[in-house]
Amino acid sequence: MTLISMKGLRKDFTVRVKAGRLRREKRTVSAVDGIDLSIEQGEMVGYIGPNGAGKSTTLKMLTGVLTPSAGEVSVCGLRPVPQRTRLALRIGVVFGQRSQLWWDLPLRDSFSLLRHIYRVPPQEHAARLKRCRSLLDLDDFLDIPVRQLSLGQRMRGELTAALLHGPSVLFLDEPTIGLDVVSKQAVRSFLAELGAGGDLTLVLTTHDLADIERLCRRLVVIDHGRVVHDGTIEALHDRYGSRRRLVVELDAPLPAGFVVPGAELLSTEADGRRAVFELTSSSAGAVVGSLPALRDLSLVEPDIEDVVARLYRTP
Structure with missing residues (x-):
């Protein structure tokens, strides 16, 4: 079942640029430039790109914050802008730098207010809150005002707030930005647990590619408002070598002159007793089987950050 559909989606902005010492002229800039994309129920999709690529603009059109300049968009069978109120009941949104919690109220009271806003039956609300309390360890700070929470605690509260009404789609924009290692791990584990059920569709934008590797099987990369890759992380590695x-x-x-078909010897150290091979077509087992007097080995996976940086540099 397709929950999110974009066809020729476009968003233009008019900006004023300097055109002389005293004159400025208007210019149209396309933040999103004709995206065709569909996301199925239960998918966990990483949506990444460099700064200014159009990631956040896309999410704002999908959630009804911005009106598209052209194209068609549908989320949960609804048009985001004209049916924004109905859509709000079907989606959850977490923006890393914006809060949906009441700053001066204890976290518990924010959750209670959200139950009334979304008109969630008390039993459903209690069941969902109980699960989030368990998975995100909320109990120690439920009665603390939001303004006094650490960034990691607040983000766990934001995730809970976005899920209490039982959305079908969860949009996350930089959910781990600024978090320490422990808080990042807690958020990633929680999202992985949610995704394992297959009921929640998750769209994640982030600059922290460890989030993508931990959570998302599918990776969509955009640059200058256009999709430049849509597939698995493994396919991205294959595509860019x-x-x-x-x-x-x-x-x-x-x-001397040692050669293994399907592998390239990159370097040797310690008088030839330590060697680094890059696997081209052979398996690691094939290389290991041909090596004399093997003492120890380690397999180093390719760094996705290097691959994505190479993709951005490709004309």
Whole structure:
């Protein structure tokens, strides 16, 4: 079942640029430039791109905050802008730099107010809150005013607030920005637990690619408002030539001119007793089986940040 559909989606902004010492002229800039994309129920999709690529603009059109300049968009079978009130009952939104909690109220009271705003039956609200309290360890700060919470605590509260009405789609814009390592891990584990059920569709924009690797099977990359990759992380690695590396420790120096079909010897150290191979077509097992006097080995996965940076630099 398709929950999100974009066809020729476009958003233009008019800006004024300098055109002389005293004169400025209007210019149209396309933040989103004709995106065609569909997302099925239960998918967890990473939506990434460099600054200014159009990520947040896309999310704002999907949630009804911005009106598209052209194209068609549908979320949960609804048109986001004209049916924004109905759509709000079907989606949850977390923007890393914006809060939906009441600043001066204890977290518990914010959750209670949201139950009334969304008209959630008390039993459903209690069941969802109980699950979030357990998975996100909320109990220690439920009665603390939001303004006194740490950033990590507040983000856990934001995630809970976005889920208490039982949305079908959760939009996350930089949910781990500024969080410490422990808080990031708590948020990622919680989102992974939600996604494992297959009922919630998740769209995640972030600059922290560890979030994508941990949570999302599908990766959509946009640049200058256009989709430049839509597929798995593995397909991205294949497309841009990133390969795994095998680091081996040997009891004896590697023989001069040693060659393994399907692997490239990148470097040797420690008088030839330590070698780094890049796997081109062979498996790690094939390389290991051909090595003499093997003492230890480690397999290094390609760095997705390097791959994405290479993609952005591609004309």
